[in-house]
Amino acid sequence: DxxxxxxxxxxxxxxxxxxxxxxxxxxxxxxxxxxxxQKPGKAPKRLIYAASSLQxxxxxxxxxxxxxxxxxxxxxxxxxxxxxxxxxxxxxxYPRTFGQGTKVEIK
Amino acid sequence: EVxxxxxxxxLVQPGGSLRLSCAAxxxxxxxYAMSWVRQAPGKGLEWVSTVGSRGDLTYYAxxxxxxxxxxxxxxxxxxxxxxxxxxAGDTAxxxxxxxxxxxxxxxxxxxxxxx
Numbered sequence: 001d002x003x004x005x006x007x008x009x010x011x012x013x014x015x016x017x018x019x020x021x022x023x024x025x026x027x028x029x030x031x032x033x034x035x036x037x038q039k040p041g042k043a044p045k046r047l048i049y050a051a052s053s054l055q056x057x058x059x060x061x062x063x064x065x066x067x068x069x070x071x072x073x074x075x076x077x078x079x080x081x082x083x084x085x086x087x088x089x090x091x092x093x094y095p096r097t098f099g100q101g102t103k104v105e106i107k
Numbered sequence: 108e109v110x111x112x113x114x115x116x117x118l119v120q121p122g123g124s125l126r127l128s129c130a131a132x133x134x135x136x137x138x139y140a141m142s143w144v145r146q147a148p149g150k151g152l153e154w155v156s157t158v159g160s161r162g163d164l165t166y167y168a169x170x171x172x173x174x175x176x177x178x179x180x181x182x183x184x185x186x187x188x189x190x191x192x193x194x195a196g197d198t199a200x201x202x203x204x205x206x207x208x209x210x211x212x213x214x215x216x217x218x219x220x221x222x
Contacts, residue, residue: 034208034209036152036209038152042214043202043212043213043214043215044152044202044212045212046209046210046211049208049210050208087151087152089152089154089209091207091208091209094157094166095154095166095167095168095169096142096154096157096209097154098151098152098153098154099151100151101151101152
């Protein structure tokens with residue numbers, strides 16, 4: 001199985017900060033990765049697909065990069081509505097696997 | 108607009124069975140793979156199962172293989188998850204997910220396994 005190691009598990013940041021979250025795959029997954037945002041009690045919402053493509057309707061402050069085994073989600077200027085938990089998901093191989101999640105909290 | 112509405116979650120005893128349903132609308136259901144993903148209380152996301160667009164290809168997490176069965180009825184635009192031999196560790200919100208690339212998710216239905 002492909003392991004997705006996501007870091008950090010949590011972070012505290014202020015509005016306006018630049019935030020970076022990383023996912024490392026245990027083997028090459030090309031660009032077969034998505035990033036999701038989840039708020040409490042809500043369904044996950046996809047932000048990025050194919051590692052770096054912005055989902056329609058998602059603000060441009062979100063961006064994704066990487067390929068192979070190392071991937072990054074960046075929020076260029078954190079907004080109040082961005083405080084949530086973020087997950088990566090690889091869809092290169094079965095079983096599909098998620099990162100452990102990163103909880104972004106208010107500093 | 109894509110809509111996914113899960114139903115069927117409830118409280119069930121260990122060893123019991125349950126069938127979840129997901130009614131889909133807003134897209135051509137028969138053209139897309141569909142999946143179930145679960146989230147235990149306070150925990151992360153766990154992929155459970157995926158079915159191909161025609162229902163002939165199915166994939167399962169090791170944790171549910173042999174106990175759960177995914178299926179679909181393309182004439183009814185509905186996805187199913189038959190869950191047998193339920194355990195306390197299966198307690199979770201179960202989300203229906205549209206697309207091979209996990210494009211969009213339903214709100215989920217809660218399954219609680221407890222005596």
